[in-house]
Amino acid sequence: MNLRAACKALPNVVCLEASVVELLGDIARDGRFENVRGVRIGPPRSSEDTVDCVDVFPRGLTFVCDGISSQFRRQLNDAPVELVSHFCGLVLEHEPIATSEHFEGPTGATTHLARPTERHVNPLPMPHNGNVLLDGVGPVLLYQMSERETRVLADIPGDQLPSEASGRLREVLRDSLSRVAPKSEFPGLHANLMGALDSARRIRCIGNKFIPATANNIDGALWLGDALNVRHPLTGGGMTVGLWDAVIVTDLLRNRDLPDARAMRRIKAQWQWRRRPRALVINVLSIALYSLFAAESKELALLREACFDYLSLGGAFSMHPSGFLSGLMPNPLLLVYHFFSVALLAVYLRIANRSAAYPGGPLPLRVYSAFYTLYIAAAVILPPVWKELQP
Numbered sequence: 001m002n003l004r005a006a007c008k009a010l011p012n013v014v015c016l017e018a019s020v021v022e023l024l025g026d027i028a029r030d031g032r033f034e035n036v037r038g039v040r041i042g043p044p045r046s047s048e049d050t051v052d053c054v055d056v057f058p059r060g061l062t063f064v065c066d067g068i069s070s071q072f073r074r075q076l077n078d079a080p081v082e083l084v085s086h087f088c089g090l091v092l093e094h095e096p097i098a099t100s101e102h103f104e105g106p107t108g109a110t111t112h113l114a115r116p117t118e119r120h121v122n123p124l125p126m127p128h129n130g131n132v133l134l135d136g137v138g139p140v141l142l143y144q145m146s147e148r149e150t151r152v153l154a155d156i157p158g159d160q161l162p163s164e165a166s167g168r169l170r171e172v173l174r175d176s177l178s179r180v181a182p183k184s185e186f187p188g189l190h191a192n193l194m195g196a197l198d199s200a201r202r203i204r205c206i207g208n209k210f211i212p213a214t215a216n217n218i219d220g221a222l223w224l225g226d227a228l229n230v231r232h233p234l235t236g237g238g239m240t241v242g243l244w245d246a247v248i249v250t251d252l253l254r255n256r257d258l259p260d261a262r263a264m265r266r267i268k269a270q271w272q273w274r275r276r277p278r279a280l281v282i283n284v285l286s287i288a289l290y291s292l293f294a295a296e297s298k299e300l301a302l303l304r305e306a307c308f309d310y311l312s313l314g315g316a317f318s319m320h321p322s323g324f325l326s327g328l329m330p331n332p333l334l335l336v337y338h339f340f341s342v343a344l345l346a347v348y349l350r351i352a353n354r355s356a357a358y359p360g361g362p363l364p365l366r367v368y369s370a371f372y373t374l375y376i377a378a379a380v381i382l383p384p385v386w387k388e389l390q391p
């Protein structure tokens with residue numbers, strides 16, 4: 001909202017609230033746009049108005065940025081969309097957790113564990129932080145939205161969501177939430193989560209997709225943000241990618257007259273080249289970490305364990321991964337280096353029989369399963385890297 005207000009305050013921005021119902025331009029024989037010259041707009045979806053649609057032909061470039069459910073993405077990219085999982089949302093209500101004086105860093109945070117018997121008292125394992133709880137059906141995210149409210153996003157892996165009408169969705173969620181916050185360990189949080197599930201009249205869910213970017217090769221328009229490129233929201237990277245898309249295009253168009261079609265194609269190619277490393281790192285990491293966090297096999301659980309051991313080494317072992325997630329270290333080769341370092345640590349943990357996630361077995365079996373884990377690590381990271389590298 002503040003970003004919108006900042007944009008509206010600029011002297012050269014004219015704001016018009018409407019719904020785009022169609023892109024307008026020349027259509028090629030294969031039914032795709034040769035170019036985009038404008039848009040057909042109707043009243044905003046929220047409005048009851050029944051005014052006629054109007055065609056608008058702006059001079060220059062049309063930005064297509066209609067988000068994750070983009071109705072115009074298929075004009076650019078009609079590849080089937082990969083649905084990785086679903087997030088189901090709930091809201092926890094709790095006692096006010098107002099200021100950051102509750103939080104004194106990772107050590108102090110443990111003193112704020114949910115109090116054993118009181119349901120509405122400070123249910124968060126670490127207030128004022130994003131909390132990712134593992135060992136459920138999929139990972140469960142908790143983050144405070146305000147003093148009294150915390151958003152819960154419970155992941156359900158796979159492209160099929162259990163039916164809410166039959167009650168199956170609530171069953172799966174109850175099981176998942178009970179596993180991530182067992183009553184014996186987190187009675188307050190457990191009760192709070194169950195209360196939120198029982199009191200939710202309708203559970204709102206959203207599909208978590210992976211859509212690699214494709215070349216913006218239609219003249220007159222530029223697809224950006226989630227309309228172009230989507231990753232798993234577990235790592236919260238979408239805004240970083242979308243805002244950098246906008247920063248880079250602004251930079252390339254700064255102090256220029258409106259370029260002709262040829263110059264614009266060159267600018268788009270530069271844009272694609274400049275956005276790719278950062279987008280690749282954030283997108284691939286979201287998919288790789290999701291695979292580890294939703295670990296469905298012993299090998300993935302071993303990789304997850306190695307990942308936590310690796311991060312807890314500190315220094316570059318945690319600073320670089322943080323840099324990847326925040327978009328401050330857009331270096332794909334460094335990402336691959338760290339990922340395979342984690343995989344080699346997993347190999348060591350398995351062969352030395354030091355893994356809690358995948359213990360036991362005679363040495364030959366441990367060696368075999370360690371190298372199989374290396375293969376699984378490659379299978380986790382290389383396919384999304386390959387998809388992101390496509391022109």
Ligand SMILES: Cc1cc2nc3c(=O)[nH]c(=O)nc-3n(C[C@H](O)[C@H](O)[C@H](O)COP(=O)(O)OP(=O)(O)OC[C@H]3O[C@@H](n4cnc5c(N)ncnc54)[C@H](O)[C@@H]3O)c2cc1C
Nearest residue numbers: 018019020066067068225226227233236237238239240242
């Ligand atoms: C559950 C979840 C949690 C997330 N958490 C994070 C997080 O913590 N951090 C983070 O960085 N990212 C997060 N993301 C991702 C982030 O929300 C998106 O990547 C980001 O909002 C994309 O920005 P956008 O401008 O491309 O699309 P959007 O923010 O979706 O904006 C698209 C806009 O276009 C409008 N629109 C759509 N169709 C039309 C039309 N036909 N005509 C006119 N207007 C239209 C929509 O109303 C909307 O306002 C999360 C995503 C999900 C699903």
